[in-house]
Amino acid sequence: MEPIISAAGLTKTYRVFQKRKGVAGALRGLVKREYKEVRAVDGISFNIEPGELVAFLGPNGAGKTTTLKMLSGLIYPNAGSARVLGYVPWERDDAFRRRFALVMGQKNQLWWDLPASDSFELHREIYGIPSDQFKRTLGDLTELLNVEKLTRQAVRELSLGERMKMELIAALLHQPQVLLLDEPTIGLDVVAQVAIQKCLREYHQQRGVTMLLTSHYMRDVEALCNRVIVINHGKLVYDGGLAGLSERFGRMKLVKIEFASGSVPDDIERFGEVAHRDGPGVELRVDPARIGEILGAILERYPVADISVTDPPLEQVITRVFQESEPAKS
Amino acid sequence: MILAPLKRYARLLGSLARYTLAREMSFRGNFLVKVSVEVIWLGIMLAFYRTVFAKTNAIAGWNEPEYLFFVGCYFALNGLIETLFLENCNDFAEMVRSGDLDFLLLKPIDEQFLITCRKFDWATVPNVLMGVGLMIISLIQMHWQFDLMRLLAFCVFFVCGLILAYSFMLVLTSLSVWLVRNQNLMEMWWLFSSLARYPKEIFNQSWAEPLGRLFTYVIPILLVVNVPARVMVKSLDPWMIGFMFLATAVAFILSRMFFMRALRSYRSASS
Known part of the structure; x- marks a missing residue:
């Protein structure tokens, strides 16, 4: 057509x-x-x-x-x-x-x-x-x-x-x-x-x-x-x-964790990029290939109240697209 | 074949006039102020001419009733221009600046028609009526013998004058696309309409002659009122008749081409 x-x-x-x-x-x-x-x-x-x-x-x-x-x-x-x-x-x-x-x-x-x-x-x-x-x-x-x-x-x-x-x-x-x-x-x-x-x-x-x-x-x-x-x-x-x-641009998964201890452990950045932190909760950007490994490690190490894995919201993806398509500044 | 679109445009013009009347009625104060100003303006002009004619029998070869007819013709023609086109042309610059022109260009209809005839300015309709009244009074004063051919010729040349004046206005309007701010349009138009307001014989003196020629043959704004008025109450060279037709056609076609060229350069201000 x-x-x-x-x-x-x-x-x-x-x-x-x-x-x-x-x-x-x-x-x-x-x-x-x-x-x-x-x-x-x-x-x-x-x-x-x-x-x-x-x-x-x-x-x-x-x-x-x-x-x-x-x-x-x-x-x-x-x-x-x-x-x-x-x-x-x-x-x-x-x-x-x-x-x-x-x-x-x-x-x-x-x-x-x-x-x-x-x-x-x-x-x-x-x-x-x-x-x-x-x-x-x-x-x-x-x-x-x-x-x-x-x-x-x-x-x-x-x-x-x-x-x-x-x-x-x-x-x-x-x-x-x-x-x-x-x-x-x-x-x-x-x-x-x-x-x-x-x-x-x-x-x-x-x-x-x-x-x-x-x-x-x-x-x-x-x-x-x-x-x-x-x-x-x-x-x-x-x-x-x-x-x-x-x-293509999102590539990352978003892992939301709420810790039972009431605060986010200091060394959380070892597991992924912190997207957002709020009291006992944290959002980590994680490579999808490493999801299983990272979830296992966190659950084993810390008492966790709640955990979920989602795709990052479209807003974040699109921001990333815009950033990556910026011409390199010399 | 040609009649169908003509009928469509005529009907549209009627609808546009109707909608603008509804709009105008919601601003009654504005309407009354505008009409009062025009009445006073006409009064001043008439008082002045009365004073002049108390001292002399003729101005530039036009006696008092003839001159009165000329003034009436000018008033009616200028009033029609203002009623049909002036406000629209004046809006055009603002629409270019704000980008509101977009929606007019999207409509499946001739752009020039929609842009220049969109609004009907009812507040200037009384000017047209005053002009017509003045013409009738002056004809009675000069004991005009009814002559159908003359009347028809007058109507034809009146329309030619209208088209000619409209074409000049369209050229001035088109400039807005490049100038973006075009407050000078009104002043330019005022100059044009001032030129049309007097018999062209006033340019017969030595130093004014080049001006008279310029505005008769190159930018023929002097023809707009002079030709129809002369046809009705004086006589007219046959070649002037031919020239009027030619000038009208050329001005209309050139102004339209210029306008379309201007639209091509429209940048459509960002939303």
Whole structure:
């Protein structure tokens, strides 16, 4: 099957004006400007198959949003090519724009002073959605997100979580086949986050929409995605399964021990790297190959109240990925 | 074939006007202040012209009712520009700066249409009505003989003037993409609309002549009100008619190309 999203060598560089210090510097800047070339995205290639749900991860400034904006056709790349739904996104063909949507957690597209329902109605007209289909989709979505009662309220009077739900509805009204999400849960409380995750998951199950999502919340990623693409400094550093990410970068197991003596023995560091220490409890990072040996040694030596072995949380794994993909500083 | 999208855009324009009316109504105070300012402004202009015409029969070859018609035409045309486009063009710079332009570019609809016609500024509709009223009063004063052909010609050239003025505004608007902060847009536009406000005969004096030529042939802003007003209450060289059509078409096409080029350079501020 033809990939629904494909990027090949996608590159975007920005020329950023370097402001000099002080008034004298500002005056000199009027005559001669200094620019710095910033490579926001540097030769990224990947393919996404129809119906996939992919997380796009990276630290701040890694180039995630820039990539999403190129795939949406908002900005033009300096090099490389991309195809989404068979179209070159930055040509902004109407047929392409009718079949995809972008949700940005930090920007809103709804009219601030009007009820969300007015914005939805305007959407219907711009996208030319047939009336009965519009009513049905809107009904389904407001029910799914539990916001039936809020659509008549001015958007500026909604809470952040409610507003985000409305944004999501606006993005889904025309039933896009590709959905790009940039930090859709940013700043939301856990309840609202879970509601958005649930909506996305159900929507994906029902309609098989292809989704590419960036998020700093690993909960979003774990709840939704099987596949992860990690970029750092504009370069792709990992593309594969979520489990594979832990295997490749996590490698370590996390051993949590609570000692019956009420305090952690001083020589605990012999057994593994201490990740966290708290009263009688300690978390050790241990090589999976040595788990049996280390557990045996600890149990034999100290009275233990509780012990467990887990995979490190995704947050820790991802931090490790980011750290390891940092270019060596000379 | 062409009619279907035209109908769609006309319907959309209607919906946009409706939604902005709903929005405007929630800020009634603002609406009243704006209308009062415009009424006073028109009053000052009329009082001034009355004073001048008390001393003379004609300004630059335009007698009092003719001049009144010119002022009315300017008011209506400028009012329409403000109602349909000014606020949108003014918002554009801010949308470039904040990155809010993103969502407008994602919609399956012509970018220029959505960006420049998005909001309907109802507070300036009274200007249009005042302009139309002034034109009617002046026609009565000059005992204008009804002439359908003239009226139709006036309507055609009025629309040409509107398109011409819109094209200039679009070029100024497009600059925001590179300038990012574009507070000068309003001032530039004020200069343009000031140029359009007077009969082009005022540039017939020696030192002003190059200016008059510049703003007639190179940047033809002087045509915007002069041509429709002359067609209605004076006579017009046939070649001027041809030139008006040409200038309108060229300005519209070039300004659109320039705008599309500007969108290519849009950087979409980070989220």
